Amino acid sequence: VLGPVSAVAAQFGALLAMRSILNLGGDAAGQLFLLDAVSLKWKMIDLPKDPGCRTCAAAAA
Ligand SMILES: [Zn+2]
16 A cells, blocks of 8 residues: 555545534445545445444444
């Protein structure tokens, strides 16, 4: 992994945390963000909740 790519991922994670803390925009829970560093395009994938998971299954109920 190239250093600048991990820096982008870390800063993006910090941005998502700040958005959540400040209640700006939606919640990124249940979403996976993928960065293609060659094309510089982001892809977002919605992850399904796991019915057996104590955290996300309880939040959905
Ligand atoms: Zn879960």
